[in-house]
Amino acid sequence: NAGVTQTPKFQVLKTGQSMTLQCAQDMNHNSMYWYRQDPGMGLRLIYYSASEGTTDKGEVPNGYNVSRLNKREFSLRLESAAPSQTSVYFCASTPFGGSSTDTQYFGPGTRLTVL
């Protein structure tokens, strides 16, 4: 049982390049999330998927797209990377998504640097 896995762990991009961050969970969770964490700040929600087949914008969606490929996988794509997207990206999942009691479980993070 690996929990939430993310690939890659580290990535360096040049401005304008594109890339996809991968996330998978093996806990049969319904809801999945992408957050970014900038230095000295808490996590901010980029996009989320309440259930398979649905995606919605979070607090900071500009410059990103997502795909809920199936129940296990939720990917985050940067179409044209900018230095402002330098951050640590976390994927998370939760069992049901509709209850205030659901705990979110996080992946190990992807450290992205855009030059």
Add this chain to the structure above:
Amino acid sequence: AQKITQTQPGMFVQEKEAVTLDCTYDTSDQSYGLFWYKQPSSGEMIFLIYQGSYDEQNATEGRYSLNFQKARKSANLVISASQLGDSAMYFCAMREGLNNQGGKLIFGQGTELSVKP
């Protein structure tokens, strides 16, 4: 408007002493949940403790307890008998219940705790 406020950017505590990390929140929902996460220097986010808005008792998990004062809208984390391994960043987070179909969490800016030997 900021919904989760952690007013202590950094805290120091002596090993074996107790420490309280502050968290205040703002919501108009009656149903909500409050969470604390620990982020060590290795970077992962570790769930510590949960408190529901309707829970009458303060949550406890081992050395962690949550001092929940609903009228004051505060959910402070208390760590008893601090250990060197408690040195980390601590985040308070809230999930509002009624109109939150996606189960989204809102995070505070964090408190960096350093435990001195």
